[in-house]
Amino acid sequence: MDFDLTEEQSILKDSLDRLLADTYGFEERKRHMASAEGWSAEAWNRYAEMGLMALPFAEEDGGIGGGPVETMIVMEALGKALALEPYFATVILGGGFLRLGGSAEQKANLVPLVAEGSLKLAFAHTERNSRFDLARVETKARQDGDGWVLSGSKSVVLHGDCADRIFVTARTGGASGDETGIGVFLVDANAEGVSRRGYATQDGLRAAELTLENVRVAADAVYGDPSDALPLVRRVVDQAIAALSAEAVGAISAMHALTLDYMKVRKQFGVPIGAFQVLQHAAVDMYVAIEQARSITLYATMMADSDDAAERAKAMHAAKAEIGRGGRLVGENAIQIHGGVGMTMEYAVGHYFKRMTMIDVAFGNTDHHMRALARAGGLFDAAA
Structure with a gap:
């Protein structure tokens, strides 16, 4: 198997390494970490200009059509720089649900916004009793007409304090721990009934505690099968x-x-x-x-x-x-x-x-x- 990078992948690696080396030193990182947001909006805009936000999305959806290797190149570079920006939360986690669970209409509406850096996403799944079990979901979702009503709490939502929209797992049926009966819903972070408490994690990144109290979402907020999205x-x-x-x-x-x-x-x-x-x-x-x-x-x-x-x-x-x-x-x-x-x-x-x-x-x-x-x-x- 050939593990050499292609010419395009090598250019991506060299360009990103050079950008981070020139603009994201350790002293700059400390200043970003001490800011109100906890990360750099300027760096975020540079990532967007380089096409990093659009990287994993298909070209027909408004992306660049990169794959796992391109993602590996970007994430390794961000790891070397100790980057604080919500790239992982937005592009990898949120973008993953868009790519793998979104309809053509959902992708058409949101992928261009993610690609240009104007839409930040997060993934709210962890709960106080869930530990590492992805099936242990207690947040509830009940159907109300064409839409849904969500209630529950989520913990350690990575970059949940700055996200514009948040993918939330909620139980539409069954008991906590059941493999079925779990849905994924995209919630507006400023919707009525949504409250967030942001804080810094020990590594300098940001996270949030998320509370949902009878939060209403439309039918087009559902990603995948609402009864079998695990x-x-x-x-x-x-x-x-x-x-x-x-x-x-x-x-x-x-x-x-x-x-x-x-x-x-x-x-x-x-x-x-x-x-x-x-x-x-x-x-x-x-x-x-x-x-x-x-x-x-x-x-x-x-x-x-x-x-x-x-x-x-x-x-x-x-x-x-x-x-x-x-x-x-x-x-x-x-x-x-x-x-x-x-x-x-x-x-x-x-x-x-x-x-x-x-x-x-x-x-x-x-x-x-x-x-x-x-x-x-x-x-x-x-x-x-």
Whole structure:
């Protein structure tokens, strides 16, 4: 299999890397994080001008027609830069529901707005009792004429405080935990009955607690089958895991580079600490973990569009487990080698590690996915 990038993909990678290197340094990021919004509107507009918002959407819907590889390239670059903008929430999560669950009319109405950067989306699914179970939904949706009425609460809605519209999962039938009876609804964030409480997460991004009190939505707010949308949710989440894995590769690669640079300039006993064999071994362990993470991310990327839900899920379980394990190894070694400075808010390496801890718990942590992969019989059939 050829893993080389095409000419167009190489141009995308080089252009985005250059843009972020020139305009999104660590000091700029700290200023964006301290702003009222918590991210940069200027950077968001630059992403739109580059076509990043339109990237995964089909050309006939107003997009560019990129695929999982292009998404991987973008997310790895954003991971290296520790970007704060709601790209993942809007384009990967919200855009995933648009691409995979939207009708032709829904796509025609919304994709151009997402592509130009004027519409920000979010995905509200997690609830207080849901843990990592996508089927554990207690928010209710009852039909009222041609429309629906939603009531319930959602937690840790990534960039839910700035989203214009929010995809919400709600139960149209059955009990919490049932595989069927779950619908996906697009809710106007300023609709009557919607309340949001925004806050900063530990990695510097933004999230919100969302409360819905008899929120009315029209029939055209439904995405997929309102009584059986869990397969759609799982497919969007699987693609999101592949994207998060790429972001993680960017973050841990940056941590490793920072650590190598520090080992060359920090001196102890009159010599650079990089001369000590035990630290060289730690740096090699970090490199091996990064390459393993990169390999499983490539596999997850290739499986992201698979129609085989079982095999796709196994790939994402394996990727998430390996990303969590490798991210922790790289992060702990980076902090250990840096010493006290690695724990300060003024130095970048600690921020990368915080982001990695949040990626680890998003949509299931390492232990959760290891157990799920074991129950599925492993990544590959041992008998085969």
